[in-house]
Amino acid sequence: MAHSIPLGKGSISVSLPSCDVTAVSPPGGEAVDVRERARAAVADPHGPRLAECVDPDDTVTIVVTDVTRATPDDILLDALVDELERAGIAREQITVIVGLGLHRPLTDEELRESLGNHADLAVNHDPQRTVEVGTVEGCPIELFEVAAQTDYLCSTGMVEPHQYAGFSGGAKTAVIGAGGESQIRYTHGPEMLAREGVRLGRIDDNPFRDFLDRAGDEIGVGFCLNVTHGPEGITGASAGDPRAVVRELADVARETRSVTVTEEYDVVLAGVGAPKDRNLYQASRAPTYVALGARNPLRDGGRIVVPATLTEGAGEGTGEKRFHEWLSNAADADSLYREMRSGYEPGAQRAFVVARVLREHDVWVTNSQHPELVEDCLFEAADRPEDAIEPGSDVLVVPDALNTLLV
CATH class of the missing domain: 3.40.50.11440 (LarA, N-terminal domain)
Incomplete structure (x- = not known):
């Protein structure tokens, strides 16, 4: 069964036939005028x-x-x-x-x-x-x-x-x-x-x-x-x-938006879509929402996969540039986290919380226009989600990760 994941203003179809896949979506509510x-x-x-x-x-x-x-x-x-x-x-x-x-x-x-x-x-x-x-x-x-x-x-x-x-x-x-x-x-x-x-x-x-x-x-x-x-x-x-x-x-x-999750997974496939996936600063909210929310559904060493267009690269504002500078100049997530505990300029907080996640989990960004930038910022890059997920994995698919509360 293929799963539809947001990408930009459209979506992609992700098929993981060798994996045990669970898809969750919040109950939603009736749209109003x-x-x-x-x-x-x-x-x-x-x-x-x-x-x-x-x-x-x-x-x-x-x-x-x-x-x-x-x-x-x-x-x-x-x-x-x-x-x-x-x-x-x-x-x-x-x-x-x-x-x-x-x-x-x-x-x-x-x-x-x-x-x-x-x-x-x-x-x-x-x-x-x-x-x-x-x-x-x-x-x-x-x-x-x-x-x-x-x-x-x-x-x-x-x-x-x-x-x-x-x-x-x-x-x-x-x-x-x-x-x-x-x-x-x-x-x-x-x-x-x-x-x-x-x-x-x-x-x-x-x-x-x-x-x-x-x-x-x-x-x-x-x-x-x-x-x-x-x-x-x-x-x-x-x-x-x-x-x-x-x-x-x-x-x-x-x-x-709340979804109850009782199991642990090897991978969370987290959808973002427009407008948040236009740059890495905003798209990085998905892995932090998954891993630093009320309920982290990942096993130790589990990974998060985020499809994102990154049409603006890391982002063009002052905060986004500071975020990129910290991540791109870091040797690894652990040393980055320890260094940032001493303080940082406004905007760089995204790098701090991302470092918290990367100390425990790999984060893969797929389908982006800037895979080299992704890898410069301590993430992993792949062309498609299928390339970032190992066969036989237990996978939790959260198509709307920024609007789903995992509890």
């Missing part, structure tokens, strides 16, 4: 309506996600802009910031594709143009000056499993996406990532998530509109108070 559900969420939010939070002469900034997340920002912006117009806010009083963190800026074409009719309102975040607006746990909280100068701050977001925050979304879009290196360095440093509770799928008693929420208070994220998705598409939307929004949609995501 995103436009309808977004407008309903804005009309019935957690807390007051957005139109009640602003005055007609206010300037309003909305921080949205970048191309590394499949958030329907154009539709979410439609709902938010309409609500602001209801409050008397003119279009020229609204600014949209693309929350890049340390990722690369979006091109004009990407802005039009992701933001639709609102692309003319957009500006790419610039981490070199930030101002300090407060502190949390002694960490200076920096914000893109465009956002710092606004009267009211909103955000969109995708609530999906996140390696450190448990689930993304809420204040994170603005705190990290429109923030400076200070809080990125603090939250993504080895001390924070080693804390109890910082893990995939967990928001309660998670120090990383707690920091994001408090930093969101400091920068003034007053209202957010988030969605979550499953295999069938967008499965929910929620608006209003960032903490309540994340909690509501995380519950939806757990119901639609």
